[in-house]
Structures are given as C-alpha cells and as structure tokens.
Amino acid sequence: MNPLRAVDPDFERRVRASFGRQRFMALLGARLESLAPGRCVVRLAVRPDLAQQHGYVHAGVTSAIADSAAGYAAYSLFPADSSVLTVEFKINLLAPADAEELIARAQVIRTGRMVTVVHTDVHGLKAGVEKHVAAMQATMICLHDTPDAPATRS
Amino acid sequence: MNPLRAVDPDFERRVRASFGRQRFMALLGARLESLAPGRCVVRLAVRPDLAQQHGYVHAGVTSAIADSAAGYAAYSLFPADSSVLTVEFKINLLAPADAEELIARAQVIRTGRMVTVVHTDVHGLKAGVEKHVAAMQATMICLHDTPDAPATRS
Amino acid sequence: MNPLRAVDPDFERRVRASFGRQRFMALLGARLESLAPGRCVVRLAVRPDLAQQHGYVHAGVTSAIADSAAGYAAYSLFPADSSVLTVEFKINLLAPADAEELIARAQVIRTGRMVTVVHTDVHGLKAGVEKHVAAMQATMICLHDTPDAPATRS
Amino acid sequence: MNPLRAVDPDFERRVRASFGRQRFMALLGARLESLAPGRCVVRLAVRPDLAQQHGYVHAGVTSAIADSAAGYAAYSLFPADSSVLTVEFKINLLAPADAEELIARAQVIRTGRMVTVVHTDVHGLKAGVEKHVAAMQATMICLHDTPDAPATRS
Numbered sequence: 001m002n003p004l005r006a007v008d009p010d011f012e013r014r015v016r017a018s019f020g021r022q023r024f025m026a027l028l029g030a031r032l033e034s035l036a037p038g039r040c041v042v043r044l045a046v047r048p049d050l051a052q053q054h055g056y057v058h059a060g061v062t063s064a065i066a067d068s069a070a071g072y073a074a075y076s077l078f079p080a081d082s083s084v085l086t087v088e089f090k091i092n093l094l095a096p097a098d099a100e101e102l103i104a105r106a107q108v109i110r111t112g113r114m115v116t117v118v119h120t121d122v123h124g125l126k127a128g129v130e131k132h133v134a135a136m137q138a139t140m141i142c143l144h145d146t147p148d149a150p151a152t153r154s
Numbered sequence: 155m156n157p158l159r160a161v162d163p164d165f166e167r168r169v170r171a172s173f174g175r176q177r178f179m180a181l182l183g184a185r186l187e188s189l190a191p192g193r194c195v196v197r198l199a200v201r202p203d204l205a206q207q208h209g210y211v212h213a214g215v216t217s218a219i220a221d222s223a224a225g226y227a228a229y230s231l232f233p234a235d236s237s238v239l240t241v242e243f244k245i246n247l248l249a250p251a252d253a254e255e256l257i258a259r260a261q262v263i264r265t266g267r268m269v270t271v272v273h274t275d276v277h278g279l280k281a282g283v284e285k286h287v288a289a290m291q292a293t294m295i296c297l298h299d300t301p302d303a304p305a306t307r308s
Numbered sequence: 309m310n311p312l313r314a315v316d317p318d319f320e321r322r323v324r325a326s327f328g329r330q331r332f333m334a335l336l337g338a339r340l341e342s343l344a345p346g347r348c349v350v351r352l353a354v355r356p357d358l359a360q361q362h363g364y365v366h367a368g369v370t371s372a373i374a375d376s377a378a379g380y381a382a383y384s385l386f387p388a389d390s391s392v393l394t395v396e397f398k399i400n401l402l403a404p405a406d407a408e409e410l411i412a413r414a415q416v417i418r419t420g421r422m423v424t425v426v427h428t429d430v431h432g433l434k435a436g437v438e439k440h441v442a443a444m445q446a447t448m449i450c451l452h453d454t455p456d457a458p459a460t461r462s
Numbered sequence: 463m464n465p466l467r468a469v470d471p472d473f474e475r476r477v478r479a480s481f482g483r484q485r486f487m488a489l490l491g492a493r494l495e496s497l498a499p500g501r502c503v504v505r506l507a508v509r510p511d512l513a514q515q516h517g518y519v520h521a522g523v524t525s526a527i528a529d530s531a532a533g534y535a536a537y538s539l540f541p542a543d544s545s546v547l548t549v550e551f552k553i554n555l556l557a558p559a560d561a562e563e564l565i566a567r568a569q570v571i572r573t574g575r576m577v578t579v580v581h582t583d584v585h586g587l588k589a590g591v592e593k594h595v596a597a598m599q600a601t602m603i604c605l606h607d608t609p610d611a612p613a614t615r616s
Contacts, residue, residue, distance in 0.1 A: 023205045024212035027181070051177045055304030058178035059221050059240045064214020086213045087423055088447055090244035090398055090552040090599060092579045094572040109597055110556040114422060115395055115449065117554045117597065135571055135579065137552060137599050139396055139447060141423065150209030241577055242601055244398040244445060244552055246425045248418040263443055264402040268576060269549055269603065271400045271443065289417055289425065291398060291445050293550055293601060295577065331513045332520035335489070357489045363612030366486035367548045368526020375521050394521045398552035458517030 004038030004108055008080040011037065015072050018084075018148050022068060030065050032072065038108035040073040042066075045101055057097035057133075062104075062122050066091060066136040069106035070118035074140040075148075077111050083146040087115075089138035097133045099124025116140045158192030158262055162234040165191065169226050172238075172302050176222060184219050186226065192262035194227040196220075199255055211251035211287075216258075216276050220245060220290040223260035224272035228294040229302075231265050237300040241269075243292035251287045253278025270294045312346030312416055316388040319345065323380050326392075326456050330376060338373050340380065346416035348381040350374075353409055365405035367442075370412075370430050374399060374444040377414035378426035382448035383456075385419050391454040395423075397446035405441045407432025424448045466500030466570055470542040473499065477534050480546075480610050484530060492527050494534065500570035502535040504528075507563055519559035521596075524566075524584050528553060528598040531568035532580035536602035537610075539573050545608040549577075551600035559595045561586025578602045 008014060012035050019025060019032045025042075028050065033041040042065045044050075052058040067086055075084040106120040122134035162168060166189055173179060173186045179196075182204065187195040196219045198204075206212040221240055229238040260274040276288035316322060320343055327333060327340045333350075336358065341349040350373045352358075360366040375394055383392040414428040430442040470476060474497050481487060481494045487504075490512065495503040504527045506512075514520040529548055537546040568582040584596040 018207045021205075021207040022212060023203045024215060027203045028214075049177045049181045051175075053172045053175040053302055054237070058176060058218060059243075060182075060214055060218020061178060063217045063221070064212060067213050067217070083208070085250075086247050088244065088246040088396070088425075089213075090242065092242040092572070092599060092601065093240050094579060096239075110554070110594065117396075117556060119597070132572065135581070135599060137554060137597060139554065148207055150205075150207075242550070242579075246418070246445060246447065248425060264400070264440065271402060271550075273443070286418065289427070289445060291400060291443060293400065326515045329513075329515040330520060331511045332523060335511045336522075357485045359483075359485045361480045361483040361610055362545070366484060366526060367529050367551075368490075368522055369486060371525045371529070372520060372522020375525070391516070393558075394555050396552065396554040397521075398550065400550040401548050404547075456515055 004077060006037040006076055010080065011076045014080060015076050018075065019072055021149065024064065025068055028061060028064060035076060037076050038073055040069045040076065040106045042069040042104045043101060046099055057102060059093050062097055062102065062134045063091050065102060065104040066120040066122050066134060067138060069104040070120045070136060070138040071140055073106035073108050073118050074116040077108060078142050081145055083143040083148040085141050085143060087139040087141050089136050091134055091136040093134050095131055095133050097124050099126045101125040114142055116142065158231060160191040160230055164234065165230045168234065169230050172229065173226060175303065178218065179222060182215060182218060189230060191230050192227055194223045194230065194260045196223040196258045197255060200253055211256060213247050216251055216256065216288050217245050219256060219258040220274040220276050220288060221292060223258040224274045224290060224292040225294055227260035227262050227272050228270040231262060232296050235299055237297040237302040239295050239297060241293040241295050243290050245288055245290040247288050249285055249287050251278050253280045255279040268296055312385060314345040314384055318388065319384045322388065323384050326383065327380060329457065332372065333376060336369060336372060343384060345384050346381055348377045348384065348414045350377040350412045351409060354407055365410060367401050370405055370410065370442045371399050373410060373412040374428040374430050374442060375446060377412040378428045378444060378446040379448055381414035381416050381426050382424040385416060386450050389453055391451040391456040393449050393451060395447040395449050397444050399442055399444040401442050403439060403441050405432050407434045409433040422450055424450065466539060468499040468538055473538045476542065477538050480537065481534060483611065486526065487530060490523060490526060497538060499538050500535055502531045502538065502568045504531040504566045505563060508561055519564060521555050524559055524564065524596045525553050527564060527566040528582040528584050528596060529600060531566040532582045532598060532600040533602055535568035535570050535580050536578040539570060540604050543607055545605040545610040547603050547605060549601040549603050551598050553596055553598040555596050557593060557595050559586050561588045563587040576604055578604065
C-alpha cells in the first residue's frame with residue numbers, strides 16, 4: 001500500500017465536523033477515534049439496546065459503524081468543497097459480535113476522481129482480547145462542489 | 155418464482171417472537187409489518203436521530219431494516235427448532251433516503267438446507283409517493299437444532 | 309419499474325458493436341440475444357471446457373456473461389459518446405449450473421449521470437426447463453466523452 | 463492473522479488435482495502457482511482473446527481466477543473427503559487490467575465448519591511493475607463427505 005496523501009490540509013477538522021453531524025452515530029454511541037489520510041477508526045461501546053435476537057450486536061450496528069469509518073476514510077482524501085456518499089457495500093459477518101466494544105478500522109484501497117474503494121475490518125473487544133467479527137468492502141463516490149451539510153436545514 | 159411453503163405451521167408466531175427480541179429494532183422504531191412464507195416487510199418511521207451528515211437516513215439504518223427483513227423472510231421457511239444468522243449481505247444505496255417512512259420488503263430467492271438467499275428492496279415514502287432507495291442481496295444460514303434466543307440469559 | 313428510455317436512438321447498433329469487440333465473449337461462445345432500453349439478454353451454449361472441478365459451468369463463466377449483460381443493459385441508456393465500466397459486482401451462485409445453455413437477463417434498477425445499478429438473473433436451461441442458477445447486483449459507471457474502443461489500436 | 467493449519471496433510475496434492483479438473487482454468491491458460499494452508503496464488507498470461515471492449519482483460523476473467531484462488535485457499539483447509547463450492551463473491555474492479563500477466567492471491571480470513579470467507583487481491587504485472595486491479599471478498603461452503611469430482615463421468 002502506497003502512503004496516501006490528503007489534498008486538503010484541513011481534512012481532520014472537516015471530517016470530524018461531518019461525523020459530528022451524523023446524528024445516528026450519536027444514537028449508537030459511536031465515536032471517531034482516530035483519523036489519518038485514507039484511514040479512519042470508529043469505536044462503539046456495546047449496549048443491550050443494540051442487540052439482535054441472540055443478544056449479540058445487530059448486523060445493522062456493525063454495518064453502520066463500518067460504513068461510517070469507510071466513508072470518512074475516503075472523505076479524508078477528498079477536496080475541501082466536496083461531499084461523500086456510499087454507493088454500495090458488502091459485509092461478511094465473520095463471528096457473533098459478543099463484545100464489550102466494537103472497533104471499525106477503515107483503509108482506502110483505491111482512490112480516484114469519482115470512485116473510492118475502502119476495506120473495513122471490525123473487531124470485537126472482550127476482556128482485552130480482540131476478535132475479528134466483520135469485513136466490509138465499500139464503494140464511495142465523491143460529489144465535487146457539493147456542501148457536506150443538510151440542504152434544507154441551515 | 156415458485157410459491158414457497160413453510161415447514162413450520164407456527165412460523166408466524168416464531169418469527170414475530172424473534173423479531174421482538176431484536177432490541178435494536180425497538181431502538182430504531184422499526185416494526186414487522188407483514189409476513190408470509192419467504193416474505194417479510196419491515197417498516198420504520200424516520201426520525202432526526204437516524205440521520206447521516208446530510209440529514210437523510212443513515213445507510214446503517216437502511217441496512218439494518220433490510221437485513222432484519224431478509225433474515226425473517228428466510229427464518230419463516232426454517233424448521234421450528236432452528237435459528238438464523240446473516241452470513242453476508244451487499245446493499246446498493248440507490249437514492250438519498252429523504253423520506254417520512256422506510257419500507258423494507260424481503261423475498262427469498264433460493265432456499266436450501268443450509269444456505270438461503272434473499273433480495274430486499276427498500277422504498278422511502280414521502281407525501282404518499284414511494285421511491286426506491288436501496289437494494290440488498292443477502293445470504294442467510296440455518297442453524298439446525300439451535301434455540302433462537304440468548305444463550306446466557308434464560 | 310418505470311419504463312426506461314434510451315437517450316441515444318442508435319443505442320442498439322452502438323451496444324452490439326461494443327459487445328462484438330469483447331473478444332472474451334467470442335471465446336466463451338456467448339452471444340447478445342436481445343436488447344431494449346435498460347435490458348439485455350446474453351446467451352451461452354455450455355461446453356466441457358467451461359467447467360469447474362465437478363463438471364458444472366465455472367462461476368467465472370456465469371459471472372462473465374452476467375457482467376456483460378449488466379454492462380450492456382446500462383450502456384443502452386448512456387449517451388452516444390460515452391463508455392461503460394464495471395465498478396463492482398456481487399453474485400450469488402444459487403445452484404450448480406448443470407445446463408445445456410445459460411441465459412443471463414439484466415435489468416437496470418437505477419440510472420444516474422454517473423452511477424447505474426443493474427440486477428442480472430442467470431438461468432440454466434436443460435431439457436427445456438429453466439433453473440435459476442445465479443443472481444448478480446452490479447454497479448456500472450458512465451465515462452462521458454470517452455470512446456468505447458481500444459485506445460492504442462485505432 | 464493467526465497462522466492457519468491444514469487438517470489434511472495431503473492437502474496440496476488434493477487441491478492441485480481439483481484445480482487440474484477445472485477445464486475452464488486450462489481454457490484461460492491459468493495455473494496454480496503456489497499453495498499454503500489458507501493461501502493460494504493463481505497466475506494467468508494475458509491474451510487478446512481474454513479482452514473486453516477496450517482491449518483490457520474482461521472482468522469475467524479477473525473474477526474467474528480470483529474465485530478459483532479463493533476456492534482453493536479455502537479447500538486447502540478442508541478435510542480430505544470434502545468438496546468446495548462458491549456461495550457468493552463480490553469484486554471491485556479497481557483499475558483497468560492493462561497487463562501482461564494477472565496474479566490472484568487469496569487468503570482465508572475466517573474458517574468454520576461450514577462457511578469460509580476469503581479475500582483475494584488481483585494484481586496486473588506490466589514491464590515488471592505490479593498494479594492492484596481487483597479486490598474480491600468471497601464466501602465458500604464446505605460440503606462434507608462429498609467427492610470433489612464429476613458425479614456422472616467416473
């Protein structure tokens with residue numbers, strides 16, 4: 001993997017502001033732990049109200065943080081006046097997410113003017129031990145000259 | 155599509171009980187609207203705390219209800235003493251989910267002893283008009299002789 | 309599904325010319341059977357040299373014709389001076405392709421200026437009976453103002 | 463990644479025999495270059511008759527060798543009397559495969575009794591330089607007590 005370079009020197013502030021506007025991340029209790037050009041880590045403390053029928057974390061929660069991490073890994077590389085959208089993703093649930101915390105680590109594997117491809121691994125943390133619970137491959141698109149904020153609620 | 159047949163005559167009660175154990179669906183405000191052998195519809199009223207950075211529904215929310223609908227469409231066909239797990243899914247986000255309600259309609263397209271494949275379409279409803287916002291293709295697995303409830307909290 | 313409209317009245321000639329340049333389709337013996345705006349059918353006679361280890365059609369063959377059908381369903385809707393590229397696809401192999409012929413039917417489910425999403429079903433035909441052997445969901449991109457031919461062999 | 467262990471000491475002979483039965487790999491000119499428990503490398507010399515419309519390698523060819531590499535990475539870990547089937551895969555085409563050779567490197571990322579998940583990267587080699595052209599995430603299933611050979615042509 002070649003080192004990736006951010007064209008916007010202020011990318012961290014821009015990405016963190018956008019993550020802060022994702023009200024669903026707040027509902028889940030997810031936080032943006034760390035950021036670098038083409039990389040993003042999102043972390044979540046597991047709660048009982050995030051569970052599926054067996055008491056493990058719902059695949060939708062795992063997908064949500066993996067998708068946000070992927071989107072912001074991509075967005076860190078985009079120009080300042082752009083916005084990011086998820087075109088699609090595919091996720092394999094590798095093991096039941098029986099964990100105290102989930103950590104989603106995203107890494108851009110291909111970036112272009114329009115299309116950026118990101119891989120995200122999600123690990124569950126329990127009693128200090130990490131377990132690989134999900135792997136996502138996602139396609140993001142860069143909307144150039146598009147403000148990254150709600151259009152109708154300024 | 156051939157009509158699908160449920161081997162468990164009591165499938166509806168079993169599926170609704172399992173959905174009722176998915177605490178994450180309650181957090182989202184999603185409800186299981188309707189059920190038939192190999193089909194399931196999940197419905198959600200959109201709220202501001204389900205939003206991504208542009209104010210539309212987060213892809214993780216759309217994925218969560220599409221995955222639950224897919225899982226229960228599959229589970230409706232499974233035997234009484236089994237459980238269902240998502241192996242993987244792929245979702246295309248077709249349009250921003252700018253909607254008052256989301257409706258996820260799942261349909262089994264292949265069922266086997268172990269592997270079941272499901273297609274889910276998600277539509278957004280706004281001012282009485284439906285718009286296609288996402289399409290998911292998911293792979294579910296049947297765990298035979300496995301109770302569908304938390305192991306450690308009986 | 310709303311009826312889709314081709315912006316290029318000469319789309320059929322353009323698509324068939326592009327398919328004719330896909331030398332790999334000729335190697336497989338695949339042919340473009342029919343075409344309509346947003347729809348494409350590719351057909352293949354099964355041969356022993358297309359097999360995987362059990363004697364059925366290799367997943368790569370099934371994927372190849374499903375991908376070509378998807379790409380040309382999308383390309384039928386594109387403007388005259390454009391080109392089409394596959395961004396990604398996901399395919400479920402639903403049943404062993406134990407067949408005399410394979411028929412890949414692609415249908416655009418979302419079209420936009422850049423991104424087009426296509427669903428392809430592949431059926432195997434044996435003794436006059438069709439069996440659903442694969443389902444693909446693919447993302448295509450439109451390259452505007454890009455000739456659809458090899459750059460270096462004019 | 464923990465080191466993976468093959469339960470069948472004779473896995474290499476078994477995998478190479480199965481690859482040798484894939485007549486489609488012979489048609490493509492693909493060869494199994496190397497093998498280790500949970501890993502497989504397949505290599506292909508690019509030919510004009512493997513091309514799509516722009517003269518690059520067809521996505522179906524890239525998918526075919528990535529899928530075979532993934533299947534045999536999984537199969538190396540399976541017991542002696544089993545067989546392997548592709549349940550599904552997702553592939554991102556990262557760059558046009560403008561290359562003299564393609565190299566598909568597969569690595570198992572999760573193995574279980576039934577379901578095994580594999581990641582395959584495909585690189586194009588041109589003038590001694592490698593370029594990342596595709597990334598696949600695939601789900602394989604283990605058929606226990608199933609001979610890995612054509613049923614009807616013994």
